[in-house]
Amino acid sequence: MNLFSDIRALVLDALAQMQQAGELPAGLDTAAVTVEPPRDPAHGDMATNAAMVLAKPAAKKPREIADLLAARLAQDPRITSAEVAGPGFLNLRLAPAEWQGVLRAALTKGADYGRSTLGAGRKINVEFVSANPTGPMHVGHTRGAVFGDALAALLDFAGHDVTREYYINDGGAQVDVLARSAYERYREANGLEPEIREGLYPGDYLIPVGEALKAKYGGSLLDKPEADWLDEIREFATAAMMDMIREDLALLNVRMDVFSSEKALYGTGRIEAAIDRLRQAGLIYEGVLEPPKGKTPEDWEPREQTLFRSTAHGDDVDRPVMKSDGSWTYFAPDIAYHWDKIDRGFDELIDVFGADHGGYVKRMTAAVKALSNGRVALDVKLIQLVKLFKNGEPFKMSKRAGTFVTLRDVVEQAGADVTRFHMLTRKNDAALDFDFDKVLxxxxxxxxxxxxYASARVNSVLGKARDMGVDVTDAALARADLSRLNHPAELDLARKVAEWPRIVEIAARANEPHRIAFFLYDIASDLHSLWNRGNDELSLRFLQEGDTDSTAAKIALVRSVGVVISAGLGILGVTPAKEMR
Known part of the structure; x- marks a missing residue:
């Protein structure tokens, strides 16, 4: 049940009647008509912009349309008043039974309350984390992992068919560096002094890899040249790092559906085929680029390269796909990888990148548009940096990682639930401070x-009501006499419960799971506020001694809030608290 959608349908039906009656011209586009909470709750329960957006195409004054629309809406028993405000906004007040009906729907649907058919089963691929397989995940990956996982859960809740995917960047020079670093730990495991020279990975996390290499090879690789062991140790170390990354993700309760390998694209013809597809579309050519910004022609050595005409699809400049020496640029396998996702039948692609990949957005968007002939949309979400603090000071680096704070460091100190929720208290493209003292x-x-605390309070109240002899099962509470909920403060909380399906759809349309965290804080605040008012107004207390009917109605309200909080925390990947310790 989405009460806002129901009332919007009522508004659209009234507009259709006005067109039939000749009060409005026929064929008006009503797609921009909205029904939402007014900015000032004192103005009403809902507001519609119908008169404002239809005035120009209807060639009428907004207030004229609003007055006619108000008269029709006021005839519906769900609407207790329809008042025109300002230049033509229409504020609506609903009968209390509508809000009480929302609570009944929440109790009846339980965990499915707020689920939407918005996505209509559209296939969406959410690629996130995709950290280089060269070490443990750091705090930046933590935020990206939480965001991507919550976004996938949100889209699933909104009716999409979602695939969580990790792209293993195992085709570049960094995995050769990993292999050389692991080899030094292998030498160390064999009793030799490791040479962790500049450019290698210094973290202690490679010590177990070196020991595992010794267990497999003994000392047989010690005297061999790099060419004899590089490929084998690279594969061994990459697999070990991916095992570590999977363990790190599991600490956050993140599990991928698919792991795709960049290396697997090489030697298979997939890169060549993707580039050829663009060539057939007239988007690949041999050319020379202008000097990059900040470079003068004197500092720039022009050379002919194989270029993708990405400017044809909104990019600022064309992009090289092949170097002058005939090797692929980093961009070429990424093009092939996204073409693979398109071939797998996804209707929409979402890439979650670190903020340092901002320059990659336009070229990747252009490539997806070109490869899919505009059928598949790509939304790139950039994750801004996380600053860690403890005891008022920046949190220091992890010795185990060598150069950064790891995901494991964060989760071990704050816990998975706290980490996940706090990582979603800011929009993804806003910087985030993670203060270990404040988040705890x-x-x-x-x-x-x-x-x-709100979740635990709901659970506590249910337990006390049960002790009073009230049947607190959802089915029983849905049958309670909810007309007893007639105090404005109680109806305000019911209105908040009614907003949940709308918030889900807004957040899913924008690919913004932080909206869920914001809403949960708001509804928790309203629950705590109503509880506190009960200290002074006995009639607002959730437990009414000697009056099981009123208690059942109030517990139905409280439990409905619990349904929403539980569903919202589920999207965020956080376990609801049953009690506070």
Missing amino acids: EQSKDNPVWYVQ
Whole structure:
């Protein structure tokens, strides 16, 4: 049930009647008509912009349309008042039974309340993390992993067919560096002094890899030239790093559906085929690029390269796909990889990149548009940096990683639930401060704790009501006399429950899971506020001694809030708290 969609349908039906009656011209496009909460709750329960957006195409004044629309809507029993405000906005107030009906729907549908058919089964690929397989995941990967996983869950909840995918960057020079670094740890395992020279990975995490190499090869590789062991140790070390990355992801309860390898694209003809597809479309040519920004012609050595005409699809400049020496650029296998995703039948692609990949957005978007003839959309989400603090000071680097704070460091200190929720308290493209002291404090200023406290409070109230003899099963609460919920504060909380399906769709359309975290904080605040008011107004207390009917109605309200909080935390990948410790 989405009450906002229901009332919008009512508005559209009234507009259709007005067209039939000649009050509006026929054939008006009503796609831009919205029904949403007014900015000021004092103005009403819902507001529609219908008169404002239809005035120009209808060649009428907004207030004229609003007055006619208000008269029709006021005839519906669901609407208690329809008032025109300002230049033509229409504020609506709904009968209390509508809000009470929302609670019944939440209790009846349970975990499925708020689920949407918005996605209509469209196939979406969400590629996220995709860290180089050269070491443990760091805190930046942590935010990307949480964001990508929550976004995938949100889209699934909104009716899409979602695939979570990890692209293993195992085709570049970094995996050769990994192999050489692992070889030094292999030498160390054999009693030799490792030579961790500049450019190699210094972290202790490679010590177990060196020991595993010794267990497999003994000392047989010690005196061999690099050419004899590089490929084998590269494959061995890459597999070990991917095992470590999977373990790191599991700490955050992130599990991928698909792992795709960049290396697997080489030697298979997939890169050549992707580039040839672009060539057939007239988008590959031999040319010379202008000097990059900041470079003068004197500092720039022009050379002919194989270029993708990405400017034909919105990019700023054309992009090289092959170097002058005949080898592929980094961009070429990425083109082939995205073509592979298109070939797998996805309707939409989402890439979650670090902020340092901002320059990659336009070229990748252009490539996907060209490869799919505009059928498949690509949305690139950039993840901004995370700054870690503890005891008022920047959190220091991890010795195990060598150069950075690892995902494991963060989760071991804060916990998976706290880490996940806090990583979603800012929009993905905004910088985020992660203060270990603040994310663990028990106060209203800590949204993680405040929402979990609301979840625990719901559970506690249900237990006390059960002890009073109230049947607190969802089925029984759905049958309660909800007309007893008539106090404005109770109806306000019911209105918040009604917003949940709308918030899901808004967040899913924008690919913004942080909206879920914001909403959960708001509804938790409203629940706590109603609880506190009960300290002064006895009639607002959730448990009414000697009045099981009123108690059942109030518990139905509380449990409906719990349904929403549980569903929202599920999208965020956070386990609802049953009690606070």
